[in-house]
Amino acid sequence: DVKVTQSSRYLVKRTGEKVFLECVQDMDHENMFWYRQDPGLGLRLIYFSYDVKMKEKGDIPEGYSVSREKKERFSLILESASTNQTSMYLCASRTPGQGNGELFFGEGSRLTVL
């Protein structure tokens, strides 16, 4: 079974704190993604990575950074959390090859910033 694991299901942080969201996949996929899910807005891409140490900005990268030191791990970092970053964060990895590759998602991390 394919597995994408997000380290925390629920987090509560204070404004200004640094937040780390960890994601690990066991499928040896090169491509990994971080999305943010908000009601009425669907999933919006924050960052994606197509190889170790490689990253590309998605549609809403402001206020976020990422780290991909190992192939299986892709971390999302909120340098200074703000209340407008309260959201559900979804990590995914993708089967390689052509553009019909399937995304495999983690269970999500629900972040509340007070």
Place this chain on the structure above:
Amino acid sequence: AQTVTQSQPEMSVQEAETVTLSCTYDTSENNYYLFWYKQPPSRQMILVIRQEAYKQQNATENRFSVNFQKAAKSFSLKISDSQLGDTAMYFCALSPGYSSASKIIFGSGTRLSIRP
């Protein structure tokens, strides 16, 4: 710019009925792929069905089928003989280009409820 639009925020049908979820998209790429993903309540997102833009034949997966209208940039999902387990958020998604190393753009989703 690549966009995906789902104009139906919520839908509700009776069990065993057929339901169609709408999706339109826009892309400047000649080749691309389209997907429908399902997110059951409090559960992980999973792939329902996918379509390659260069294939004219509509994809089908058991009770799920798509109506792909390339010229109209429309990609609707039909669920036949709907079941209670089909209750979920459904997201239409677009992957532009040939490679899996590209972004996937999602629509805003349709919340589908199947009534017993």
